[in-house]
Structure formats: C-alpha cells, structure tokens
Amino acid sequence: MKQSKSIGILGGGQLAKMLCDSAKKMGYKTIILDPDSESCGKFSSNIHINKSYKDEEALKKMCVMSDVITYEFENVSIDSVEFIEKNSGNIPQGKAPLYISQNRVREKNAVSRLGIKTAKYIQVFNKKDLENDILKIGFPSLLKTCSGGYDGKGQWKLVNECDLENIKLENREYILEEMIDFEKEVSCLVVRGVNKEIVTFPVGENIHEKGILKMTIVPARISKALETKIVESSKMIIEELDFVGPLGIEFFIKGDEIYFNEMAPRPHNSAHYTMDACNFSQFDIHLMSILGLNFPEIKLLNGVVMLNIFGEDRTKVEKISESKEVKVHIYGKNLWKPGRKMGHVNFCGEDIEELINLVKSF
Numbered sequence: 001m002k003q004s005k006s007i008g009i010l011g012g013g014q015l016a017k018m019l020c021d022s023a024k025k026m027g028y029k030t031i032i033l034d035p036d037s038e039s040c041g042k043f044s045s046n047i048h049i050n051k052s053y054k055d056e057e058a059l060k061k062m063c064v065m066s067d068v069i070t071y072e073f074e075n076v077s078i079d080s081v082e083f084i085e086k087n088s089g090n091i092p093q094g095k096a097p098l099y100i101s102q103n104r105v106r107e108k109n110a111v112s113r114l115g116i117k118t119a120k121y122i123q124v125f126n127k128k129d130l131e132n133d134i135l136k137i138g139f140p141s142l143l144k145t146c147s148g149g150y151d152g153k154g155q156w157k158l159v160n161e162c163d164l165e166n167i168k169l170e171n172r173e174y175i176l177e178e179m180i181d182f183e184k185e186v187s188c189l190v191v192r193g194v195n196k197e198i199v200t201f202p203v204g205e206n207i208h209e210k211g212i213l214k215m216t217i218v219p220a221r222i223s224k225a226l227e228t229k230i231v232e233s234s235k236m237i238i239e240e241l242d243f244v245g246p247l248g249i250e251f252f253i254k255g256d257e258i259y260f261n262e263m264a265p266r267p268h269n270s271a272h273y274t275m276d277a278c279n280f281s282q283f284d285i286h287l288m289s290i291l292g293l294n295f296p297e298i299k300l301l302n303g304v305v306m307l308n309i310f311g312e313d314r315t316k317v318e319k320i321s322e323s324k325e326v327k328v329h330i331y332g333k334n335l336w337k338p339g340r341k342m343g344h345v346n347f348c349g350e351d352i353e354e355l356i357n358l359v360k361s362f
C-alpha cells in the first residue's frame with residue numbers, strides 16, 4: 001500500500017494550488033508557506049503557514065512537518081533553501097535550479113556552454129554600458145531586468161536612438177538581447193527525478209499577447225525534426241545542469257534553428273494543458289520526481305488548446321460551458337483584476353485548427 005507523505009511547498013499561488021490538488025488525488029498531505037493570507041493555494045492545501053519565506057520558525061516547522069519540500073516559483077530566496085537544508089529538511093531540488101534561473105545572464109551562460117543557441121546578449125549595468133553594447137547587438141533589441149521579471153514585465157524594446165536616449169536605468173543588473181524575428185514560440189516541460197530518470201511532455205506552441213502567454217497549442221505545429229531538437233535540448237539542459245524536479249524551458253523557432261529563451265524550475269503555465277490532455281499532469285510528475293518514484297510513460301490523449309483566463313475575461317469565462325472536451329480551471333483568487341491570471345481552460349479534441357477557431361470565438 002502507498003504510504004501517505006506530507007509535501008511542503010514554498011509559495012501558495014496557483015501552481016501550489018494545482019500541485020496540492022494533484023497531491024490530494026495521490027493520497028498525500030500538503031503544507032504551503034505563503035505570506036499572503038489570501039493566497040489561492042490555501043484552498044487546496046491541508047495546512048497554510050501564513051508567514052514570510054524567510055521566517056526561520058516557519059521554515060523549521062516546514063522541515064518537521066514535511067517528508068519532502070519543493071517550491072512553486074523561481075524567486076524563492078536561496079537563503080531559505082539553505083536554511084531548510086541546514087535544518088535537516090528534505091528539499092531534493094536544492095538551490096542550483098533557483099540560483100541559475102533567477103538571473104537571465106546566468107541561465108543564458110549555462111545553456112550557451114552546452115552549445116545551445118540563444119539570442120545574442122550582453123550584461124548591462126548602466127547607461128554607458130548600454131550605449132556601448134547597443135553597437136554590438138544593434139536595433140531592434142530588448143533590454144530586460146536580469147531578475148524578477150515575469151509576464152513581460154521589466155522589459156523595454158529599443159527600436160532606435162530615440163528609445164535609447166529616453167530610457168532610464170535603475171541601479172541594477174540588466175541584459176540587452178538581440179530581438180529574434182521568430183516564427184514560433186514553443187516550450188517543453190522536462191522533469192528529472194531524484195533517481196535521475198528524465199521525462200518530457202509534448203512540446204507546446206505558445207501564443208503571447210503583449211508579452212503574456214495567451215494560449216498553448218498541442219501538438220505544436222512544427223516539424224518532427226524541430227520537435228526532436230527541442231526535446232533533446234531540454235533533456236540535455238536538465239541533465240547537464242544536474243537539476244531535479246520540473247523545468248519549463250522556452251524556445252524561439254526561426255527556420256531550422258531553435259533559440260533558448262528562458263527556463264523556470266517549476267510547473268509551467270504552458271504545460272497546464274497536461275491536466276486534461278495527458279495521462280499524467282505536470283503536477284503529478286513533479287510530485288513523483290521529488291518523491292523518487294519511477295516515471296510512467298507520458299501519453300498525449302488528444303489535441304488541446306489551453307486558453308489563459310485573465311481578470312478582464314470574467315464574463316467570457318461565464319459563457320464557456322464545461323463538457324467532456326472543455327475543462328475550466330479557476331484558481332479562486334479573490335480579486336478579478338485586469339491582467340491577473342485567474343484560471344485557464346483546456347479545449348480538447350482531434351482537429352487543432354477547429355479548436356483554435358473555437359477558442360478565438362470566445
């Protein structure tokens with residue numbers, strides 16, 4: 001008989017919520033740590049420790065109560081992970097995936113070393129650097145904060161000298177990136193277990209609007225050769241960097257080339273489709289990876305289009321009726337604010353173009 005375990009999660013947002021739902025299904029208990037008293041993860045977890053991520057008493061409590069600890073976002077403080085490790089907490093992913101993915105230069109350096117292409121990039125500390133470096137990267141280019149950005153926040157497009165002149169830099173680290181004129185954006189969720197086993201989910205084709213993921217189409221409408229390249233590169237990244245746990249990796253496609261964009265050591269928005277279109281979801285496999293369980297073979301059961309639901313989509317989502325093919329997931333956040341991710345809908349079926357048209361009709 002399967003032994004019930006307790007899973008500790010640093011973070012209590014929607015990813016933690018869905019991880020808790022998956023854990024519950026598998027017979028495990030969950031403890032989340034989140035400073036937000038209204039975090040949506042609390043509705044699905046058994047225990048919510050409502051303290052800061054750096055609160056030592058709270059972290060000690062997590063260590064005592066959890067058989068295994070994980071994180072649901074990449075900006076968890078490295079110090080908190082070190083504290084857990086020093087206090088005999090079992091956090092198999094450790095700090096390496098956080099350390100590398102928390103900084104865009106560090107992650108691009110790590111991946112470039114493996115021979116995987118990225119957009120040309122340069123680390124920038126001040127306006128003078130920027131004025132020199134733009135000569136090497138050229139227009140148009142993207143200036144991004146090295147850390148803390150998400151959903152396209154902390155990014156500025158530089159199209160000409162005028163943009164360059166107008167931009168004001170804070171006293172922090174930036175990265176200047178060549179703008180890739182890509183044909184498609186795709187992502188791959190790869191997971192490596194404590195036992196070093198690796199599994200990948202099918203590649204997703206991502207459609208962004210204003211820098212934010214709008215929908216993911218699976219199977220991605222790309223050639224078999226590109227799909228293999230993406231899957232093999234993803235496996236190589238997780239293996240060579242010796243990471244454990246889930247890793248969502250984003251790539252751009254231009255012609256026959258793939259360019260690594262960024263990665264996150266957690267379940268990924270673009271893999272939410274797995275909840276209704278695969279035999280196991282990314283959350284199920286995340287749990288298996290940290291518990292040291294053998295991975296099942298991942299099967300795509302049908303085509304799927306995942307549509308993100310934002311605060312402004314409240315009336316739109318009310319019109320969507322659930323069925324065997326249409327699965328609505330609302331995270332239970334209390335405020336429907338424009339631009340805030342409130343849920344997602346998985347539209348399943350065989351004909352991808354038909355599904356895309358259906359999604360566009362909402």
Ligand SMILES: Nc1ncnc2c1ncn2[C@@H]1O[C@H](COP(=O)(O)OP(=O)(O)OP(=O)(O)O)[C@@H](O)[C@H]1O
Pocket residue numbers: 119142149150151152153177178179180181182185208211212213250261262
């Ligand atoms: N070098 C680039 N060339 C062209 N487009 C880019 C480049 N970098 C980023 N973008 C566009 O901006 C989007 C957001 O960029 P990125 O993924 O780096 O940031 P993010 O804020 O972490 O986004 P998210 O949280 O949605 O993953 C990308 O999905 C892509 O559409």
Ligand SMILES: [Mg+2]
Pocket residue numbers: 250261262
């Ligand atoms: Mg991204």
